[in-house]
Amino acid sequence: MRGPLAPATSVAGQALRRHRPTSRAEFFVQCLSDSLARITAAAPEALVGVEVGLEDVPDTSGQWASRVPLAAAQDATPTSAARIVVYRRPIEHRATTRPQLRSLIHGTLVEQVSALTGIPADRLDPDEDEDD
Secondary structure (H helix, E strand, O other): OOOOOEOOOOOOOOOEOOOOOOOHHHHHHHHHHHHHHHHHHHOOOOOOOEEEEEEOOOOOOOOOOOOOOOEEEEOOEOOEOEEEEEEHHHHHHHOOOHHHHHHHHHHHHHHHHHHHHOOOHHHHOOOHHHHO
8 A cells, every 4th residue: 555544634633654564674673772772871881892783694604503693792802892793583583572582682782791891781781670
């Protein structure tokens, strides 16, 4: 269907439009952005000097032969910043609903930031009980 669902009315004030569902990839990126914002709000220093990236799948040719990771963290070196890479497809595969996906993305990112920075997970995510 193209165009508005209904003409402008005194109630709506504008034409009603059909809501387009967000693609899985767009939803994933939005969840990742929201999670980064939550972590930054809880512990502003946690992501200083840390690059966060997103890839569809990990390179399984090397160390990941026996299991598929949800994310990977790499310490900073003299020539590069610390990095966290979140793998979209393995996380999507483990979640059955969008709320579960949002929670899994956030939990995975909190674990990786905590492991990389040494900041306790409960400080990075003080509202973790509200997610469950």
